[in-house]
Amino acid sequence: MTEERTKKTDRMTEAERDAYHAEKMKKKKAARDKLVAANQAEKGLVIVHTGKGKGKSTAAFGMVFRAIAHGFNVGIVQFVKGKWGTGERDILERFPDQVSINAMGDGFTWDTQDRQRDLAAARTAWDKAKELIADPNYKMVLLDELNICLRYDYLPLEEVIEVLKNKPADTHVIVTGRNAKDELIDIADLVTEMTLIKHPFREQGVKAQAGIEF
């Protein structure tokens, strides 16, 4: 489509191009207005950020800030301890009245290598997640890296799906992590896959840096 547009507009004078542009944009605006008019429903969403690329937690973190800006309370459960850097915590802690941050006890996966401890920690974190989701004071709940717990069978998938399906109607729940289960995608409203196209770690030996990774 871009190709075609380029060729077409290349043969035009500036004035013709301006007119062509105005016409095209008018159509776009009409389509957009129609869509906006048609979409009037408001509902709490189940949102999933998955895929191997970066930005899954970061985009969730951006949504948390949007919610804070609107005066909403936000509950956060980190299912992988230590994955967040000091950056996120420090800045979220500047909004203590609006944000509840809960890190899963002992972290998990490669650092502990202790499955039983992980299982117990996952259960505690999930109990906290359920509490936050049920609490009408929280308009948004972020379950960061929950997908990894589901992937390792640290939590029963059926129970997690049931809780998300029966969440309060107004509450947005964001689930992040690669390898999202199909069952989760099925019940989600908004699913985005972050795909890695290029990464400086592997290609250039660049380390994790403040502001980018943490």
Add this chain to the structure above:
Amino acid sequence: MTEERTKKTDRMTEAERDAYHAEKMKKKKAARDKLVAANQAEKGLVIVHTGKGKGKSTAAFGMVFRAIAHGFNVGIVQFVKGKWGTGERDILERFPDQVSINAMGDGFTWDTQDRQRDLAAARTAWDKAKELIADPNYKMVLLDELNICLRYDYLPLEEVIEVLKNKPADTHVIVTGRNAKDELIDIADLVTEMTLIKHPFREQGVKAQAGIEF
């Protein structure tokens, strides 16, 4: 791979499964530690968030907050006016000493339908972007929706590429927007494509909501 793992662990006792897990995680940790040890370079990155999915600007916005948390100054140029809701602006304005927000004059595309005005606005915004990138006080510069200006030939691609290639070594520049040009991807360090898997606008008639879209 998940399939295989499930089958294998399904035949195990709990104790065998714990041991299997510990072994696997030990290997993962070793691989991870090796990668971290190998990656010692620090450099300002050219980061691109593209694709049709959501989260391009939101993830950039999350990075801006990380940078703020680390005490860095951040420059922002919005190449599409009105795309950001009040949420982002309100909360960024709580950090006036660290953040410089600059919206492109009159907005553009479907609302104005005036190509000449758009061209002038794009140039002004780009001049501001160049100023922020050149300023050593800014550790991060976000060029939100610059890709759309490049797609519509509102700015000369060669000039943009030259500026990004010659940016100060320590500065991170984030460019967002769908349809990133190949030339931009070529010079970028970190490129993520956001892919839409499921969206409630089209599928359920749900409207843009506070905290999610703005």
